[in-house]
Amino acid sequence: MPRPNLKTVQNALLWLLILAWALLLAGCSKSASSQNNNSSHNAGVSTSPPAVARPNDPVVLVPSADGVEVYSAAAASIDASNKSQGYIMVNYFGSNPKVKLQITTPDNMKYTYTLHGDWEVFPLTGGSGTYQCNVFENVSGTDYAYALSQTITAEITDEFLPFLYPNQYVNFSASSRTVAKGAELAKGAANDLEVVDAVYEYVIRHTTYDYEKADTVQSGYLPNVDEILASGTGICFDYSAVMTTMLRTQGIPTRLDVGWAGDIYHAWISVYITDIGWIDGIIEFDGSGWHRMDPTFASNEKQSKSIMKFIADDSNYNIKYVY
Template identity: 55%
Template sequence: MKYSARLALALCFMCCTLLWGCSGKKSSEVDHSGPPRDNTPQVLTPSADGTVVFDNDYASIDASNQSQGYIMVSYSGSCEKVKVQITGPDQNTYTYLLTARNEYTTFPLSSGNGTYLIQVMENVGGDSYVVSLTHDVDVQIENEFLPFLYPNQYVDFHADSQAVAKGSELAANTWSDLEVVQNIYNFVIKNISYDTEKATSVSYGYIPNVDDTLTSGTGICFDYAALMAAMLRSQNIPTKLEVGYSGDTYHAWISTYIDETGWVDNIIEFDGHDWQIMDPTLAASNDSESVKKYVGDGSHYVVKYSY
């Protein structure tokens, strides 16, 4: 994802995470008669099992767990700039920088079931790349939510992550997923400040580090969304990190799945009775009425990628 200085700056002022006002049912309306939900972290761990592998002397695509909603790619060549392109059955192409060497990186299969074209591409100068490895992978995902429960390159966490521990803490003494979303959302918008300096200097290929964001208490839109997504996924709440446009500005937010409601898309809030569009990064930097006015009916937001 390419952030120019101006776009990144505007982006971070416009994307304060994602669930502004996602207050869920009011506490008086939630049934607390039974035991609270289990807040034990449920962290799924990707693995390159080696049962379905396409490789050559430079790269390897491990599709052993395509049914879990992800593939893993490793590069062992000498090229400094390497990209992975994944084109799904919807013909939407996702392009990633592959920065790790001689180890596998996880990429989600975000477009559901069907045939995916996986390409590993090496830079040969300027903006020119050549394909060093390519293969089609037929995908049948066991559960539609799996791509948005596993960690991946952009939503990267593990059982020992600070973000996972914090998510579990925030999910304690709650009786519904909606309350968990509310607690995590409120924590992030109150405790993570927008990093203007970072926004003006962040480079192409930037990858969020959720524990760094939590520790520093600062971040840009991408960081806000990745941190919330990691916390929610580790509580077994399917969450998409979405990237697209807010007006003319490149922006990141999340959508999450609530059993009673389904996918809460387009940056939403719940006021206790109705779902409304909302934007968390905005929520961290602006008053609620200003955010509501900008967000409006959601027409300012266009999703391009879901991770």
């Protein structure tokens, strides 16, 4: 067998060295590129899309007495044209200074309102079913007589509608400053819970409890949400009405609850959040549990552990009426 030519062997070895060097350079280049990519990722560069803010334009539902289904007597009328929307309207046009409306819900809860004249809105908070609506005029002292009595059967198209419309206790319109403030607070929020939190924090930080008003308030008192917002003072009913106005006009079904907090007659709110359900009197999550959304107590005793413990205990609250 002939021996290989020395020059041929040297050339082959030279080409092998060149090829090995080229492969080494390619590997280093790829490794450096990979390392750079990993460094960029580890430096905190996120590929996740940023959270998109929810729309914050106010949605103000406007109740109306359309005259399609009306029941009248000498001094009063009930317009049930929009009962499917979760409300009726009542107009007292007589001369009696003391007039009451009593609405009995399908589950036999009795709601009593003071009528002030002109059309006023009243929610059908008992859901679909039969309601008994009675207008009473004062005769003398605490005695009242029927001015109008009517049974109304309602099939409400959306169970949340009574908690989105304005009514006698939560009265607002598209021009209300409280509605505009709610939209301002909702700006930039990613979801409804963030809106609720923003509204809650604003109200408890910018409203102080009016003890004098609480001691002198008269039966039949109705909150004026814009006046409360401007003054920065109010009673529990006022706090709750302001928050309810802001949240309803952001499309968040909100109940104004009235009942007993311990042995105190009190008002607070509950909200409905899609994919969560009704959050009954609860507002914020601290990582381990929800805290009750009671703007009056939270405002006065924000740093008090005892009052916050009371607020967080469902057994301390007993709802009597929902508006």
